[in-house]
Amino acid sequence: MANATTANPAILNAAQPASEKIVPRRLIAFLIMVFGMFMAILDIQVVSASLSEIQAGLSASSSEISWVQTSYLIAEVIAIPLSGFMSRALGTRVLFSISAAGFTIASFLCGFASTIEQMILWRAVQGFLGGGMVPTVFASAYIVFPRSKFHIVGPIIGLVATLAPTIGPTIGGIITDWMSWHWLFFINILPGIGITVGVLALVDFDKPHLELLERLDWWGLITMAGFLGTLEYVLEEGPQYQWLQDTSVATCAAISVVSAIAFFYRVLTADEPIVDIRTFGNRNFAVGCLLSFCLGVGLYGLTYIYPRYLAEVRGYSALMIGETMFVSGITMFLTAPVVGRLMQKFDMRLIIACGVVIFALGSWQMTFITRDYDFYELLLPQVLRGIGMMLAMVPANNIALGTLPQGMVKNASGLFNLTRNLGGALGLAVINQVLNERTDLHIARLHDRVTWGNTAARETLDMLTQRLQGMGDASLMAMKQLSQIVHRQAVVMGYGDAFFMLTVFYAALTLTVLLLHKPNMLASPEPAH
Known part of the structure; x- marks a missing residue:
C-alpha cells in the first residue's frame, strides 16, 4: 500500500480542511505588506547610482555623501531585531501601519531636503521605520498561512528580499535620468499612503499585547x-x-x-x-541564519561590485549600469515560481546546495574578467547569479522560519533578517578591502614588469608617442597614457581576485547544508504564546 509521501497530490489537496486554504482577505493584506517591504529594501540601493547627483544638489563633500546610505543602514540594522518585540506588543496591524506612514513622511522630507544634514537625518528616520516592515512581513508569512502553502508564500518574500536590492540601482538610475534625484524619494509617497490605508483596513493577523511595553x-x-x-x-x-x-x-x-x-x-x-537569542538553540534556525548571513555577502556584494566595475572600468552612466544589472532581476523574477514547484518535489537541502553551486559558478566565470567585458560577457554570470540566489535563499527562509513554533517566529524573523544585512555589510567591507589591496599589489607588479627591457611595453610606448605627435610633449603624454593603461589593468585584475574569493567562499558554503535536519514542512505548528 502506498504511504502518505507517495499519495497523489490532487487527492491530498482535495482532502484539505478549510483551515488549509488561503483566505483571500489575508492574501491581499499580505501582498500589500510585501509591497511595503519591497519599498523599504529598495530604498537601501535606489540612491547608489545617483549619489553624485544628490551630492551636487546638496553641495555635499565626498565624505558626507556616503552618509546618505550609511545613516539608513545603521538605523535599519537597529530596527530589524527590535521589530520582533514591537510586533508582539503593538500587533502587526499597528506596527506596520505606523512604519509605513512614517516611512512615507520621511521619504517626503528627504525629497525636500536642502542640506546634507537634513538628508542624513531623514534617511536615518526612513531606515529605522523601513526596518520595522521587513521582518514583520517574514513573520506574517510563516504565521498567517498554513504550512502546506509555504511553497507559495516563501518564493514571494524570497523574491522581494533578493530582487529589491538587485534592481535598486536600475530603478534609481532610470528615475534620476528621466526626472531628478528628488523623485527617488517622492516615488514612495502615493504607494506609502496606499499601503498604510490597506494595512489598517485589512490586516487582522494577531492582537496587540500592550502590557509588554511596560516591560520594555x-x-x-x-x-x-x-x-x-x-x-x-x-x-x-x-x-x-x-x-x-x-x-x-x-x-x-x-x-x-x-x-x-x-x-x-x-x-x-x-x-x-529585547531580543531572545535562545532561538539559536534550534539547529535549523541557527544554520539557516548562517546561510542567510553568507548569502547576504553575495546579494549585496555583487550588487555593489558589478556597478563599480561598469562605472570605473567601462565608464557607464547610471542608466547604462541599471540596464545591464536588470538581467539578474529578470532572472530572479522568472526563477521564483520554479523554486516553489521544486520545494514541493525535492529535499530543500538539495535545492540550497544546487543554488550555492550555481552562484559559485557565476562568480567563477567572472574570474576571467578583462577590461572589455560588456553586457554580453556579463549576461551568463548574471543569469547564474539570479538563479543561484533564488534557489538558495527561498528554501533557506523556509527551513529557518517555517519549522519554528508560531510563538517564536516574530522574534526569530528579526534575527534572521539581521543576519542577512550584517552579511551584506561585512561582504562590502571585505570586497572593498580585497579590491584596494589586490589592485595596489598588481600595480606594483605591473610597474616592475613595464621596463625598457620589456619589448611589449616599449612597442606600446612608441605607438602612443607616434599617435600623440604634434600635441605637445608627446613622450611625456605617452608615458602618462601607458601608466593609465597599467593602472586600469591592475584594477581589472583586482576585480578578478575578488570574484575568485567569492567563488571559493560559496563552493565551501555547500558543506553547510550537511548541518541541516530534513525539515517537515507539513507538521502542525505549536500555538503562539
Whole structure:
C-alpha cells in the first residue's frame, strides 16, 4: 500500500480542511505588506547610482555623501531585531501601519531636503521605520498561512528580499535620468499612503499585547543600538579609512565590543529580553541564519561590485549600469515560481546546495574578467547569479522560519533578517578591502614588469608617442597614457581576485547544508504564546 509521501497530490489537496486554504482577505493584506517591504529594501540601493547627483544638489563633500546610505543602514540594522518585540506588543496591524506612514513622511522630507544634514537625518528616520516592515512581513508569512502553502508564500518574500536590492540601482538610475534625484524619494509617497490605508483596513493577523511595553528592556535596547549601530559604521567606513588607523573607526569599534558584551549579558539575564537569542538553540534556525548571513555577502556584494566595475572600468552612466544589472532581476523574477514547484518535489537541502553551486559558478566565470567585458560577457554570470540566489535563499527562509513554533517566529524573523544585512555589510567591507589591496599589489607588479627591457611595453610606448605627435610633449603624454593603461589593468585584475574569493567562499558554503535536519514542512505548528 502506498504511504502518505507517495499519495497523489490532487487527492491530498482535495482532502484539505478549510483551515488549509488561503483566505483571500489575508492574501491581499499580505501582498500589500510585501509591497511595503519591497519599498523599504529598495530604498537601501535606489540612491547608489545617483549619489553624485544628490551630492551636487546638496553641495555635499565626498565624505558626507556616503552618509546618505550609511545613516539608513545603521538605523535599519537597529530596527530589524527590535521589530520582533514591537510586533508582539503593538500587533502587526499597528506596527506596520505606523512604519509605513512614517516611512512615507520621511521619504517626503528627504525629497525636500536642502542640506546634507537634513538628508542624513531623514534617511536615518526612513531606515529605522523601513526596518520595522521587513521582518514583520517574514513573520506574517510563516504565521498567517498554513504550512502546506509555504511553497507559495516563501518564493514571494524570497523574491522581494533578493530582487529589491538587485534592481535598486536600475530603478534609481532610470528615475534620476528621466526626472531628478528628488523623485527617488517622492516615488514612495502615493504607494506609502496606499499601503498604510490597506494595512489598517485589512490586516487582522494577531492582537496587540500592550502590557509588554511596560516591560520594555531599555538597557537591552541601548546596548543593542550601541553594538549594532557602531558595528555597521565600522564595516561601512573601515575600508576607506584604513580601519583602526582612523580615530572614529577605532572608537566605534571599541564601543561596539563593549556594547556587545553588555548586550549579550542583558538578553541572557533579563526576564523579558529585547531580543531572545535562545532561538539559536534550534539547529535549523541557527544554520539557516548562517546561510542567510553568507548569502547576504553575495546579494549585496555583487550588487555593489558589478556597478563599480561598469562605472570605473567601462565608464557607464547610471542608466547604462541599471540596464545591464536588470538581467539578474529578470532572472530572479522568472526563477521564483520554479523554486516553489521544486520545494514541493525535492529535499530543500538539495535545492540550497544546487543554488550555492550555481552562484559559485557565476562568480567563477567572472574570474576571467578583462577590461572589455560588456553586457554580453556579463549576461551568463548574471543569469547564474539570479538563479543561484533564488534557489538558495527561498528554501533557506523556509527551513529557518517555517519549522519554528508560531510563538517564536516574530522574534526569530528579526534575527534572521539581521543576519542577512550584517552579511551584506561585512561582504562590502571585505570586497572593498580585497579590491584596494589586490589592485595596489598588481600595480606594483605591473610597474616592475613595464621596463625598457620589456619589448611589449616599449612597442606600446612608441605607438602612443607616434599617435600623440604634434600635441605637445608627446613622450611625456605617452608615458602618462601607458601608466593609465597599467593602472586600469591592475584594477581589472583586482576585480578578478575578488570574484575568485567569492567563488571559493560559496563552493565551501555547500558543506553547510550537511548541518541541516530534513525539515517537515507539513507538521502542525505549536500555538503562539
